[in-house]
Structures are given as structure tokens and as C-alpha cells.
Amino acid sequence: MIQTARRNLSIYGSIFAMIPKVFMAYQLWFWIGLVLNVISMAILVYFWRAIYNETSTISGLGLGQTLTYILLAFIFMPLTSNDLIWEFGSNLREGTIIHHLLRPINFQGMNYAQMLGGLVTRLILQVPMAVIAVLLFGLRFPTDLVTWLAFMVSALLGFTVMFFFNWLLACLTFYTTEIWGLGVLIDGMTFFLSGALVPLVMMPEWVRTIVLSIPFAQALAVPVGLLTGITPLTDAPRVWLIQLLWILGLWVASTLFFRVAVRKITVQGG
Amino acid sequence: MPVIEVKELTKVFKIPKKEPGLGGAVKGLFRPQYENKLAVNGINFKLEPGEIVGYIGVNGAGKSTTIKMLTGVLMPTSGTIKVLGRDPHRQRVENARDIGVVFGQRTQLWWDLALIESLNLIAKIYDVHPVKYRLMLDKFTETLELDELLKTPVRNMSLGQKMRSELAAALIHEPQVVYLDEPTIGLDLIVKERIRDFIKAECISKGMTVILTTHDLGDIEELCQRVIIIDDGRIIYDGPIETIKKQFGKFREITFETVEDVKGLDLPKGSELLSTEDHKVQIRFDRTVSSASRVAGMVMKQIEVRDFSLSEPELSDIVKQIYNGALEREV
């Protein structure tokens, strides 16, 4: 009895000893990355607070709502990631893409699973930042389960929209080596066009129209709108439907383009 | 007046000691322990103008540390260095003007620039007079066959082309002292010959003092009149190449790949068995006493041989032998 207890204790002891070791082993980048994110969040928070000094609502949104939206959009930014384009680029350069195409697995499906896994990892890594947002900036996460479910459905749909959109763009890597530059350009635009910097309702009509005609907002502004309650839950089905239509359209376009691009590589050589 | 004078040169490195486990990691953070590594241990030598010296030793012997100190990159722990009368570390810039350095693996040329642009830039950095530069450029273009290379950026060059360009870059400002670190590494024999010929022609004609570090004994044999051997931070030999040649130049090694394990062999005179491990029989023989065919003939009469190869003795072997007093014995 005592033997078992002692053994358990030593096991737990060594597990606990791992924690500081893990702390110290963690790359400098992780901790500094956290600080960098806090700086970005702080600027957003103080900017919006100063804006709201003059008025209590903007486009029907109060300070609390807006801040919640902005901070949540920042935390869920990984939904807009375009890793796929980089993957493609490096695969192509290293010639490994040929191997993938020869395998009897659905190439797109495999990539989707990969990206999804990447998303989950990224979101987990966002947790420390979320904690700081709660502690430092008073972020309040919604507590309603239905809201969360609606959000998660929309987030997955939005992520899928981005997946096919990125697939479409990634096919360009078959035609140009300057994909790096393109990727950075898109990164720069995504910030605004995903609705991360400004809630959609605040945009002038014409700006909002443009933003909604490109896919980025579907991945971030739309799901986070549901999560913050800016978009009421009753609108959820309509929102999901729009996202599904986006998916359909982009799926067809990307598959076609991909087929054309693959033909180029197999006929002309990489 | 010696060009290079090294007195009791010593370099000690403080290597942090890493203790295993969590306790060790924490301790390492707050009270780091160091152990001293004596990389160069009180070495002495002098080089007169025009000498071409081979500076050899196994990896980790202290070669690159010495060269780094001579070129002013690394500060000695104790002892003095005088290159052309200057302390290369304290008078780094002045010293740099008079030296040329080739770091075998790392090119000093700009990756994306055409060779001619790199050379132009280097000429500017070293303040080479435009007329002089023109002369040198024309000469090197001829002797190193750089015509097509001049428009080529380094990233598109083969190893041999890179090295030829590298030499041009290192010598374009006519330095008095030249450090060549592994200049022929990875090159095929023909290119090696060309490089060696160039070094001989250029450096000897200009009376440059050259220190050559290399693992290729062929380089040493062809270029150097004198050899300094460093091992474990100390100089174990400093003398004419002739002695080395006489002692080791005559040796060759044959390695036989056998089908079965071999216990012992009868060998002709002037040959000795080095090892029989791993189905590989290594034999060293004295060329002046025996011959490859005699050894091979005798061996193949006794055992079944799958394959064999002929080679020159390794540097590490020579160093070991010198340690065991081989050199002293003959002389």
C-alpha cells in the first residue's frame, strides 16, 4: 500500500519536475511572441477606447461589444491562415508534390485534414493570449452554449471557404516562383478584409459590399459576428447558407484550376 | 626580418559545462561552470618573406584557431603575434590591407553578383589603384581562365570555378601575406593541379608569404618548402618538407576486401600489416623496398580477395607516427 503510494508520488514528482523544465525549454520566440501579441491587442484596445470617448454607440455597437468583437477576432485570426499556399510552394520546389499526386489518397482531402490539424494547434497556442486578454483587458467570453455551437459551425464553414480559396491561389505556384511575394501581399490585405480591424456593421455600405464579395470575411468576421451576438442567432441559418454557397463555388473553381495546373506540370514538367 | 613572428602563443577557451538533469539546468542558469580548453598551447614559429609553409594537423588540433589569431579575428589569451611588424588583432584594419585570405568552404564573393562586380567591389574595399587593378584583372583572367566566369554570379559556379574566382579575389590587391585554408578541398585532380600551379606562379613570383592549411598531402608536397605540424595545441614538427617526404612519401597503403576473416598473413619485406578488421586487410608498404604488385601478388596467393584499393597514408597516421618518434628515428 505504502509502496504504491510512494511509487505514485515519485511518478507525480517527476511529472511536476518536468513543468519548469518545459518552461525553460520553451523557445524564446514563444514568450516573446506572446508579448508581441499583447502589444497588438493593447493598441487595439486603447484605440477603440479613445474612439468611444466621444460617443456611447457606433452603428449600434457599444464599447464592450466592439472590444469583445475586436479581441475575439484577434484571437481567432488563425481561421484566416494561408499556410496552404506556403505548403504548396515548398512542396513544389522540393518536387514532393509529384509523390503526393501519385498516392491513392484524395489529395485535396489530405491537405484539408492537414490544415485543419494546423488550425487546431494554432488555436490551442492562442490560449495564453486569450487568458491575458481576459485578465488585462477585461475580455468576457460569451457563456451561452448555443452561441458557441453556432460559432463553431460557422467557423468550420468559414475555414473551409478559406481552404478552397487558398487552394485556388496555391495553384498559381505552378506558374510562378514569386509566391512568397504574393503570400505576403495577401497577408497584408487579410488583416483589414477579414473584418479583424473593424466590425462589418461599421463599414460604409460600399466598403462592406466589397469586403463581403471576397472570401476573407467569411472566415473571421462572419463567425465572430455570431459569437459576439452582433449577428443574432436567428440569422445563423442564413449565414451558414451563404458560407455553404461560397464553399460550393470555390470548391468547383479550385478543383478545375487544379486539374489544369496539374496537367501543365505533368505535360510540361515541373 | 621575419614576416610572421609567433611567440608563446596560447589560446584558452572557456567551455560551459552542462550538467544533466533539472538540477543541472537550473544550476547552469545561475552559477555556470566552465572548463578550460587549451586549443593552442604556447606555440612558436617564424616565417621569413617568401616562405610557403604547410600548416597541418588533424581536426581539432588547433589549426583554425591559430589562423584566426594570425588574421586578427581571434584574440590570443597570451603570447605575441607580429605580422609585418603589427599586432593583427590590435591593428586589425592595417593588417587586413596586407593580407589575403581564402576560407576553403566559405566564399568571400557576393552570391548574386557577377564575378567582375565582386572583384570591382573588393578592389574598392582594398583601395586598389585602378590601373593596378586593371593589370591584375587581366593577368588573373588569363592565368585562371576567368573569361566566361567574369559575367557569372557565384551561385551558378561549380566548385572548381568558385575556387579559381576565390583566389583571384584574395590576391587581387597583392597582399604580402596569404592564408589559404583548404583551397583544394572537394576538387578533382585536374582542377587541383591548376590551382596549385597558379599558387606557385603567383605567390612565388611576387614573393608572397603563404600559410597553407590543408588535409591534402599532395598540396603540401607540391607547394610547400616547409611544414609545421600542430597536434593538440602544440607544434610537434617544424622543418623542411624533404624530411616528411623521405619518411612518409615513400609509403603506400593497400586495402583488400576479403571474403572471410583473416588471421595472419605472410608479407614481403618492407611491408607491414596495419589491420584485419571487418573483412578489410590494410597493409602499408615502402615503395623503395617493395612494390604494389609484389604485395598484392603475395596476399592474393594466400586469401580470396574481392576488391582492393591503393592509397597514400593519412595525415592522422603521420601525426601518430611522429608522436611515436618516427621522425626522430630516421633523422
Added chain:
Amino acid sequence: MTRYLNLYWYFLIQRLKVLMEYRASFILGASSTIVWQASSIAAVWVVMQKVPNLNGWNYDEVLLVYGFVTLSKSINHMFADNLWTLGRIYIRSGGFDRFLVRPIDPLFHLLADRFCQDGVGNFLVGAALVIKSSVALGIDWTPAKFLMLVVGVLSGGFIFIALNLITCVTAFWIVDSVPVTRLVFDNHLFAQYPLTIYPKAINVLLTWIIPYGFASFYPASYLLNRDIGNIAWFGPFVAAFLLFIGYRFWQFGLKYYSGTGT
């Protein structure tokens, strides 16, 4: 001195020749910085359409601040971008030794070896913002104000460079100095907006510790006749001080490097 200027010019020409070869990435690089900036500015524009007052600063005044810091930042981006590669590219590969074996100052060599074309994008954006906003605001350009413009941008630029240098010297010890540089550099984002929107602690940080405030807020405030006293004129002294510290630290790091080797 003239020799170094001459030499730098030559380095620059060579670099531009190479960049011209890769014309596509040259343009892409410059454009990517422009796009990034455009994103942030678009957001500010949209918001300030609704609420034209940020803590007493109107849209064009905010643009002036933003433009100033972007201009200053671009100087660092164009001329000192090679600093952050010291550890990752030069020290790690042993390539730094080459600088020590050449008869020119190694810091100069490091800086001259790479002019970054992406910085041009930032320069263009910054200049455009400053011009646009000062025209819209109808600033009365007294000689003092014009001097402040030049002084503000230059000392801001040198503050960026000095802080860049200080953080990059750590590469001599830890090789990968980039996280440290980012840690300091990202604080300039605060300075894109008027410092008055932040709590006191951040004001202190950006004025006395990581003084990016002198690259944007203080010169802009001066130009807009805001009551900040003469603090805006401290800029060049702050820059000079930081550059001095930076250079001494560099020499210290160099000494360490040549004492311990790689």
C-alpha cells in the same frame, strides 16, 4: 569619411543592380509593405468616418502621426535591415569573420552589404501620408516647422536604427537575436497613433525607455501647435545618445566575439 561614403555608394549600386534583376520581387517587396500599411490606414479611415475625433485628434492629424513614424521606420528599413541578419546569417555560418579580415569597419560592412528595397514602400507611404495630411490640415510652414519635419524624421530614423543595433548586438552572445529585436521594435506600433490615447505607463515607455515617441508624436504635435513644450527638439539628442550606446555596445560585443571565437 568620404572614402566610406564613396564605398557605401558603390555597395548600394551593386545591390540595386541585383535587385533590378529580380524586378518582380523588387516590386512585390515594396508593394507588400504598402499593402500592409494600407490595411491599417483603411481601418482608421473607416472608423473615423463614424467618429472623427480620436482623443482630440482628427483623422488627418492621426495620419500625420502615422506618416511620421512610417517615414522614420523606413530609414531603418532601407539602410539598417541587414542588422538583424547578423546572428542568423553571418555569425552562425562563420561569415562574419570575413568582415574582420577586410580593411573596413565591420559594422559599416554589415550595414552596407544590404539595402532593403521593401523599405522604399514604407518611405513612399510615409511621405504620402505626411504630405496629404499636412496639406489637408493647412499647416503653416514656418522655418522652424520645416526644420522640425527634417529633424523629426531623421532623429526618428536614427532612433529606430539605434534600437535595432542595440538589440542585434545580442547576437554575439545568443546568435538568434531576432526575438529580442522584435520585442523592442514592435513597440513602435504604439507610436503610430497619438500617445495621448494610452495610459501613463505606455507614454513613459515610449518617451524615455524605447523612445519611438520622438519619431512621430512629438514632432507631429509640434507641427500642429499642440502644447507639448520643447520636448520635440530633444529628438536628435535622444537619437545621438542611443546611437552612442549602440556603438559602444557593438564594440563590447565585438570584443567578446573575438575573445571567444565561434
